[in-house]
Amino acid sequence: MSIKRTLLTSAVSFGLAAGIANAEEITIATVNNADMITMQELAPAWEKETGNTINWVVLEENVLRQRTTTDIATGGGSFDIMFIGAYETPIWGAKDWLTPLNDFADDADYDLEDVFPLVRNGLSANGNLYALPLYSETSFTFYRTDLFEAAGVEVPAEQITYTEFAEMAKKLHDPDNGIYGTCQRGKAGWGENMAFVGTVANAFGARWFDEEWNPQLDSAEWNNAVNYYVNLMNDAGPPGASANGHNENRALFKDGKCATWVDATSAAGDVRNPETSGVADKTDFFKAPKEVTDKGTGWFWSWALAIPASSKKTDTAKSFLKWATSKEYFEMVGESKGWVAVPSGTRKSVEEDARRLEAAPFAKTVVSAILSVDPADPTRDPVPYTGVQFVAIPEFQGIGNYVGQQVAAALAGQTSVEDALANSQKFAVREMTKAGYIK
Template sequence: MNIKVSTLLGACAAAALCTAATAEEITIATVNNADMIVMQKLAPKWEEATGNTINWVVLEENVLRQRTTTDIATGGGSFDIMFIGAYETPIWGAKGWLTPLDDFADDADYDLEDIFQLVRNGLSADGHLYAVPLYSETSFTFYRTDVFEKAGVEAPTEQITYDAFAELVAKVHDPDNGVYGTCQRGKAGWGENMAFIGPLANAFGAKWFDMDWQPQLDSEEWNNAITYYVDLMNNYGPPGASANGHNENRALFKDGKCATWVDATSAANDVRNPKTSTVADVTDFFQAPKQVTSNGTGWFWSWALAIPASSQKADVAKDFLKWGTSKEYYEMVGETEGWVAVPSGTRASVHEDPRLLEAAPFAETIKNAIFSVDPANPTRDPVPYTGVQFVAIPEFQGIGNYVGQQISAALTGQATVEEALANSQKFAVREMTKAGYIK
């Protein structure tokens, strides 16, 4: 394995040997996604090389967001490193809550320029870098080639409408044999069900706010989108879909329970990995659907590592960030887990590596899909915000969570679509008025 000694030794490279006197324990808050689990598996190499140790706090996605948001907003100092994303990073960085990482550009071995500029820009604010990515993603449609063939259905070669997608799903829905037509996120949360529903709403011509920041959640477009979603899932989704987020649907798909799944491109390296998936050899992809527009139909996201400004161990934390997002780290994943398992959407050199392209020929598709996303033009009509599956304002987290809860209630029949959206509109108006966007 061609892992640079300087990268592995990190903070201890100059000292040749770490002593108990210099060793530190850092606490890392992370989500329980597959790529982060691999990082935990490989992290003892960094611990051994540096003498430092890691206290991992592994949380479900919604819980992680709640814990890290509370801690960083209060300066709690519970964590030295947080896994956060393209929504939180610019907002928290601009507030001074994160440690700038501009000095990473001075490390020739790290090669910051190798990270795609689109990704770096999404993790920056006011010209300063505040996080470095483990992986980046957009969304596309996973589908079972064997199920499609059995049903006599041809996979789309161009972006289809959601109406056409529903017709396709109906043909491959086979619950008697344990295969549901589609598995989509139902678990409430701005980063869970709303990650799918936001682009779905965009496709139907909906928007969160008009140019005067007036909420638009009770619009006809939102009603059409959520009615479609509820009908799709109730007719062709698995039982208990309101409890399923990304990880639950990934597990269902890998276990052969879903014919289609619109979700993160980053999951492809797990779903197509024969070590972890029962459908690795019969899974392929096509573009996430559109409806009245193609704008904002594929999301953009990065899971990235950031250092809270409250950390007292920033130097050690930076050393881990450089290790965990370096070229050598991705090579280590390829050598130990298989090149199909290497995190996607971050470094140009990784996406050009022949070993990756041979093991994961879909890597080029993922890269092209990410570059096709335009967060500055996420909707059919002009809007005052950027962001595809989220709105890049601090208030969105609370609004998105509430709307996600209301739509989950509509999915389970506890509320009608009209009631869910009326409640969402009232809540959004109240929050935007409180924040001073509207009077």
């Protein structure tokens, strides 16, 4: 072997060794939903390109929130990337628990301006961007076109009331044939049952707090809303509804068990995908109902990727964030899973892509619904907070979870609605007093 070839071989070997030596394993905590399962399937492309590897920690939504909150509050450093949302991001960012991502604004290839301003603002605090969105959503009503036609139920052209919705669900309810009039979230959690119940409460004129931060959970409006919810599910819902969260109801709907379902617009691609749904050609959508007001009747949420400040692998984590939320990633999903399955409500260019519009003719409806939400004006009566289905203060997570448990108990028949809300009020008053909101 010549000296020249020996040097070349050594250089190549050294380069590979250096690449291996510089490679890192990052740990990502994520929820077990369809979009993140797709990301796991496609992530080997990033691993191959960079030489880095990923340790996925995949958790049910309530467990994910508990684990990530505990880890980031204690600086535990267990995760290099967290899948978090529009509630946690600005709160944790303001506490300096997250790594700022402002440098993405200067990356022409990434094109942060392509992300809808509402979404960017929802993931920012104090002028800093703290997470990059995978998808964003509001809520609307999924319905079975064939069941509506068979039952002679007219599809609403305008936003209907929850009172009208309940009558509709009862007409469609056919449990003897395995069809339930409606499937709604019942699993306890501020981001599970309270995401839906919170918007029902808004529709009935309720609010979490008055302008002086006094809890309002024992108000007539909250009682009307939660009584409505419990009666609706008892009259037209599936058995064991208090155990069903978003994923369980999505599965029930795709299996043809539900005539209606008020939930996340982001699920539309999965439900309308013939590869994953048994009712893809029998599903359409209309607005989430209102009642005494139409304010706050559709929630706002973004699922996004963030880097804890405790991570020691920031550069590698940023590399993954750029790949996983880029235009190229959305293209990859479209080409491999179909454009109906592309994460929705985040990038303007994606939502205007002809391939997306052809595969998902409902895409414009989804974007219009998301952009119509105003988290700064979520309720009939004035409030001191922002957020539609959540209140953007750190104390809300504990309060929302407690109220969710009480509402789930009422749905399961373990307590009355009145007692559930009375308990919730006492808990919220105690927590808000302890935190200094109430003097």
